[in-house]
Amino acid sequence: MDxxxxxxxxxxxxxxxxxxxxxxEVIERVLATADSFVGVTExxxxxxxxxxxxxxxxxxxEPSTRTRTTFEIAAKRLSADVINLNIxxxxxxxxxxxxxxxxxxxxxxxxxxxxxxxxxxxxxxIARHVKPHEHVINAGDGRHAHPTQGLLDLYTLRHxxxxxxxxxxxxxxxxxxxxxxxxxxHGLTTLGTPEVRVIGPQTLxxxxxxxxxxxxxxxMREGLKGCDAVVMLRLQNERMRGALxxxxxxxxxxxxxxxxxxxxxxxxxxxxxxxPMNRGVEIDSSVADGPHSVILPxxxxxxxxxMAVMSMVGGASA
Amino acid sequence: MDxxxxxxxxxxxxxxxxxxxxxxEVIERVLATADSFVGVTExxxxxxxxxxxxxxxxxxxEPSTRTRTTFEIAAKRLSADVINLNIxxxxxxxxxxxxxxxxxxxxxxxxxxxxxxxxxxxxxxIARHVKPHEHVINAGDGRHAHPTQGLLDLYTLRHxxxxxxxxxxxxxxxxxxxxxxxxxxHGLTTLGTPEVRVIGPQTLxxxxxxxxxxxxxxxMREGLKGCDAVVMLRLQNERMRGALxxxxxxxxxxxxxxxxxxxxxxxxxxxxxxxPMNRGVEIDSSVADGPHSVILPxxxxxxxxxMAVMSMVGGASA
Amino acid sequence: MDxxxxxxxxxxxxxxxxxxxxxxEVIERVLATADSFVGVTExxxxxxxxxxxxxxxxxxxEPSTRTRTTFEIAAKRLSADVINLNIxxxxxxxxxxxxxxxxxxxxxxxxxxxxxxxxxxxxxxIARHVKPHEHVINAGDGRHAHPTQGLLDLYTLRHxxxxxxxxxxxxxxxxxxxxxxxxxxHGLTTLGTPEVRVIGPQTLxxxxxxxxxxxxxxxMREGLKGCDAVVMLRLQNERMRGALxxxxxxxxxxxxxxxxxxxxxxxxxxxxxxxPMNRGVEIDSSVADGPHSVILPxxxxxxxxxMAVMSMVGGASA
Numbered sequence: 001m002d003x004x005x006x007x008x009x010x011x012x013x014x015x016x017x018x019x020x021x022x023x024x025e026v027i028e029r030v031l032a033t034a035d036s037f038v039g040v041t042e043x044x045x046x047x048x049x050x051x052x053x054x055x056x057x058x059x060x061x062e063p064s065t066r067t068r069t070t071f072e073i074a075a076k077r078l079s080a081d082v083i084n085l086n087i088x089x090x091x092x093x094x095x096x097x098x099x100x101x102x103x104x105x106x107x108x109x110x111x112x113x114x115x116x117x118x119x120x121x122x123x124x125x126i127a128r129h130v131k132p133h134e135h136v137i138n139a140g141d142g143r144h145a146h147p148t149q150g151l152l153d154l155y156t157l158r159h160x161x162x163x164x165x166x167x168x169x170x171x172x173x174x175x176x177x178x179x180x181x182x183x184x185x186h187g188l189t190t191l192g193t194p195e196v197r198v199i200g201p202q203t204l205x206x207x208x209x210x211x212x213x214x215x216x217x218x219x220m221r222e223g224l225k226g227c228d229a230v231v232m233l234r235l236q237n238e239r240m241r242g243a244l245x246x247x248x249x250x251x252x253x254x255x256x257x258x259x260x261x262x263x264x265x266x267x268x269x270x271x272x273x274x275x276p277m278n279r280g281v282e283i284d285s286s287v288a289d290g291p292h293s294v295i296l297p298x299x300x301x302x303x304x305x306x307m308a309v310m311s312m313v314g315g316a317s318a
Numbered sequence: 319m320d321x322x323x324x325x326x327x328x329x330x331x332x333x334x335x336x337x338x339x340x341x342x343e344v345i346e347r348v349l350a351t352a353d354s355f356v357g358v359t360e361x362x363x364x365x366x367x368x369x370x371x372x373x374x375x376x377x378x379x380e381p382s383t384r385t386r387t388t389f390e391i392a393a394k395r396l397s398a399d400v401i402n403l404n405i406x407x408x409x410x411x412x413x414x415x416x417x418x419x420x421x422x423x424x425x426x427x428x429x430x431x432x433x434x435x436x437x438x439x440x441x442x443x444i445a446r447h448v449k450p451h452e453h454v455i456n457a458g459d460g461r462h463a464h465p466t467q468g469l470l471d472l473y474t475l476r477h478x479x480x481x482x483x484x485x486x487x488x489x490x491x492x493x494x495x496x497x498x499x500x501x502x503x504h505g506l507t508t509l510g511t512p513e514v515r516v517i518g519p520q521t522l523x524x525x526x527x528x529x530x531x532x533x534x535x536x537x538m539r540e541g542l543k544g545c546d547a548v549v550m551l552r553l554q555n556e557r558m559r560g561a562l563x564x565x566x567x568x569x570x571x572x573x574x575x576x577x578x579x580x581x582x583x584x585x586x587x588x589x590x591x592x593x594p595m596n597r598g599v600e601i602d603s604s605v606a607d608g609p610h611s612v613i614l615p616x617x618x619x620x621x622x623x624x625m626a627v628m629s630m631v632g633g634a635s636a
Numbered sequence: 637m638d639x640x641x642x643x644x645x646x647x648x649x650x651x652x653x654x655x656x657x658x659x660x661e662v663i664e665r666v667l668a669t670a671d672s673f674v675g676v677t678e679x680x681x682x683x684x685x686x687x688x689x690x691x692x693x694x695x696x697x698e699p700s701t702r703t704r705t706t707f708e709i710a711a712k713r714l715s716a717d718v719i720n721l722n723i724x725x726x727x728x729x730x731x732x733x734x735x736x737x738x739x740x741x742x743x744x745x746x747x748x749x750x751x752x753x754x755x756x757x758x759x760x761x762i763a764r765h766v767k768p769h770e771h772v773i774n775a776g777d778g779r780h781a782h783p784t785q786g787l788l789d790l791y792t793l794r795h796x797x798x799x800x801x802x803x804x805x806x807x808x809x810x811x812x813x814x815x816x817x818x819x820x821x822h823g824l825t826t827l828g829t830p831e832v833r834v835i836g837p838q839t840l841x842x843x844x845x846x847x848x849x850x851x852x853x854x855x856m857r858e859g860l861k862g863c864d865a866v867v868m869l870r871l872q873n874e875r876m877r878g879a880l881x882x883x884x885x886x887x888x889x890x891x892x893x894x895x896x897x898x899x900x901x902x903x904x905x906x907x908x909x910x911x912p913m914n915r916g917v918e919i920d921s922s923v924a925d926g927p928h929s930v931i932l933p934x935x936x937x938x939x940x941x942x943m944a945v946m947s948m949v950g951g952a953s954a
Contacts, residue, residue: 041427045371047399053681055709066422069401073373073426076399081683081712083705096912104702104911107935108709109677275422276414299425359745363689365717384740387719391691391744394717593740594732617743 018145033308051080074306120144135313150183173233199223336463351626369398392624438462453631468501491551517541654781669944687716710942756780771949786819809869
């Protein structure tokens, strides 16, 4: 791939494909823009006219009701027209190629494509083929990236901890299969977080992960020591049934977050999770619902961050 | 369950979970509010801005296109943003609990949840866990209640018959499995209807139904005598295949509403049905489409009643 | 069928069921109205308030995400409230008849029904039963008609070729199963196109097609000579697997549009296709993406044409 296609010639956000390659100023601008939308979503009338008359297409090539819902809400609160397309059940089954599908939607005068796809890189491919006034937002591609989740994680950290350059953050669990982990690590590094740790069993740790600038821990208690924030990853059910893990019980014993283990982190540690949670597998309910948990505020901030990204690429700032 | 959670401290509608426990004044206020919306839906521009910027989530844990459509229309005519969630195909399959799903949607700043669930009591459970500014409307839970259907039945009766305290109403068919019947019986009783009859075979009659203040008839001709209104219930297909009934033909012979049987009621009797109808099973087409039928006006009133309930709980009156 | 039910007493468009029977003036008015909407869809705010407060029901009795999407976009850009109903999964499975379904939606105060149905004539049946202020738009019924596709084809031809009375147009492929071909042939004839040709193998050509005023060619090279426009039809996958065709490769050899064959048409020939394309079956990619292709502009014009039809029947012109 030539240059990072996410920015236009003026260095403004054109597409959001991955946090990797996003300059620090752009990430900070997303977070600052999201600040203003957190206020909007708390108002009686939770709507601003920034994308009125714009067409947002939710293109979900794999189902994800939760993620689709967050984008749908964010777009509607920006007053956009939203069209939900579940593509698995559609043209793809008629043998139409991804790029023909996009060319068709583009001819219908789309403004923003929110793309979820099982194949890594699909949103990049689309971004290379759309017209200059069209924008692509990656809502999760294969194991590669989930940048709005990464950005909302960063927003949450900034909200509670202010200064990234003083933080120790641990990411725990199935790092190997997690696009959330990849996106977050890139964001934390870009914003100058001095200590990022990944904790998990060897079978769920990508080889060479140290190259991303993180420290690897096999022992969760060791890894949690002195942390300002703990980000738990979701363990996919299929992993539990597969050969990668002995059992959910065994996983919980070693890598499930309990109050006991959490006590090793800083007293004001915050606990995050991208949802949906497997209670009793990667996290104990007492922690998920406890005083350190900011899991539900993450969801709230996620709407504001998605509104920020959509309004920025949608040229609302023009 | 402690106190009826449907009212706030000022006695205003906070949630609509069942007609059981709704005070007479509240029911009457719903009906009066619906009056104003019947006018709206007949206008050229069928829209009022009462819920502009509010987020209505249609949470259907079991599919019901018809009911979902009526709530979607009602919410859009109040200018709300509507998000349809078919939960069976979603987070529940990822093992997320009902309350985690709700907590997440709440974090997205929901205003109103319209809930359809196969389990009796699910909307009550949700209502006990949402925030004070959030509202739950039961769109049918198991065999328990379907209060907007009950309210539209009451609206229809009031529209055609004016005074509940003079009425004889018969409810006919599968009372045992009908949440429609339960909701309506409670409403009729609360509004002072002196004579409510239930008519059906013993296998489809709940034991102890008399405790609800109704009279039970096994003989339909006997039960229809002197009625002002006949409410036919839908016979579920699965009952017809099961052991509870000999056959659809046999059922129709004894409990199907024909012009012949209807002649035993008052000359100005009205015929109601919650839909969808099984023509030739619980009702003859000549009656369904005949001069006594108010089945289609029920649908029209149903939109107005749902608009009334949503605008009342949504604080539009504040 | 008595009189063509598409026009009201003043000769204005009441329903759009088929191009067959539409007077020339009405077709021309649709095309002229669409002109104004092409401008709207290119604006920053792609929205006009012509159908504000109107309810448009997308009734898809067979799935077609692509067609549904074009109508949904068109309706939203007219500011209508849009309700998508996938009826296969709904009341029909509860044994409710088509007309009961329509009567119910009508009672919910529908304004426009967009109907897609596997049975030829279903939209006509519906149109005969709706109220005077309700309107039906056929979005494809069996093999019969697909009039908005026909109208957008006419719009495209007019856009590029101006004068229908000077044109030679060839329609190529599976004419037998194509509602697109039928609709277009009627439109071309009505607008005075002097030479309409159909090209395809005998097994995919309706018997007696000449009665529609077209010339039949078995030899594609012969048929393309001197054409101003070539309309390729989609070959359904099921035909390729069936007995009607030897193989996709064989079909492409004889009836696939290649640059080579296209050279026999006029130098400024345009190439059209209703989509989705089977590249390498009915059309070569070099032609589909080549300088003569107007396949993507067709999609753009399709939105404008659907906005035109909806605004005309919706009484926006009143």
